[in-house]
Amino acid sequence: MTAAPQNSSPESPVPQSPDQRIIVPLDLPSAPAALALVEALPEVSFWKVGLELFVSAGPGLLAELRARQKRIFLDLKFHDIPNTMAGACAAAGRYGVDLMTVHAAAGQAALMAAQAAATAGAEAAGVDPPLLLGVTLLTSIDPSTLALELKIPLEAANYALQMALLTQDSGLGGVVCSPQEASQLRRFLPADFALVCPGVRPTWASSQDQRRTLTPAQALQAGATYLVIGRPITADPDPAAAFQRICEECSAAFTA
Numbered sequence: 742m743t744a745a746p747q748n749s750s751p752e753s754p755v756p757q758s759p760d761q762r763i764i765v766p767l768d769l770p771s772a773p774a775a776l777a778l779v780e781a782l783p784e785v786s787f788w789k790v791g792l793e794l795f796v797s798a799g800p801g802l803l804a805e806l807r808a809r810q811k812r813i814f815l816d817l818k819f820h821d822i823p824n825t826m827a828g829a830c831a832a833a834g835r836y837g838v839d840l841m842t843v844h845a846a847a848g849q850a851a852l853m854a855a856q857a858a859a860t861a862g863a864e865a866a867g868v869d870p871p872l873l874l875g876v877t878l879l880t881s882i883d884p885s886t887l888a889l890e891l892k893i894p895l896e897a898a899n900y901a902l903q904m905a906l907l908t909q910d911s912g913l914g915g916v917v918c919s920p921q922e923a924s925q926l927r928r929f930l931p932a933d934f935a936l937v938c939p940g941v942r943p944t945w946a947s948s949q950d951q952r953r954t955l956t957p958a959q960a961l962q963a964g965a966t967y968l969v970i971g972r973p974i975t976a977d978p979d980p981a982a983a984f985q986r987i988c989e990e991c992s993a994a995f996t997a
């Protein structure tokens with residue numbers, strides 16, 4: 742597969758300081774609960790809004806976050822026919838968010854339509870276009886589900902790579918991937934193609950339901966652009982100190 746993006750996503754310069762590369766998910770059921778967390782953690786500049794919160798709180802929450810000068814990862818993982826993907830991405834592009842997700846498995850026509858529509862929606866609204874990310878393979882899909890239920894005859898890592906290459910070929914700006922896959926993907930993808938990695942755990946935090954984790958510093962060294970880190974920060978007795986400690990560990994890894 743060759744990279745021939747036509748509706749290229751905006752460039753994604755790799756941010757330098759760890760505090761700008763850590764995205765904290767607002768895994769909460771309501772706008773008041775989400776905004777309370779945002780107010781309690783003023784050091785966090787980048788927040789993820791997923792399906793549960795967006796469906797319950799609506800786009801007004803995004804305006805609240807923007808009013809607080811926060812960056813936003815709108816993680817709605819669209820997956821539909823090209824015309825519907827384009828309509829949804831045009832609408833979402835108007836929100837002025839920084840990152841947005843679609844499923845790579847929707848196929849190239851849908852991905853290209855999504856990219857073009859997200860850019861057009863943002864331009865129509867006079868905001869910067871979002872960096873569109875392809876979801877390669879949900880981490881909840883284990884090898885037996887991939888082979889026996891979805892009938893996909895590839896190893897999970899290879900399937901994730903193929904979906905990342907399809908995403909790049911379609912002109913999107915990055916993918917969501919496991920930190921375990923980041924170094925392999927980085928060998929095939931340029932430095933300005935964003936790799937956004939959940940499943941990151943400091944050594945001092947519980948892994949909870951995440952499997953095959955890397956530490957934040959290891960994930961950055963493997964080539965991740967952004968890290969999505971939730972409960973190690975939000976469930977810590979002192980979330981601000983946990984965020985600070987993670988930033989310091991990442992900085993130390995790069996200056997060691």
Ligand code: C5P
Binds near residue numbers: 881939951972
């Ligand atoms: O609390 P924790 O750090 O596990 O949160 C990770 C966040 O990233 C959650 O919002 C989760 O839904 C999301 N995510 C993930 N694995 C994926 C895609 C998204 O954990 N493959």
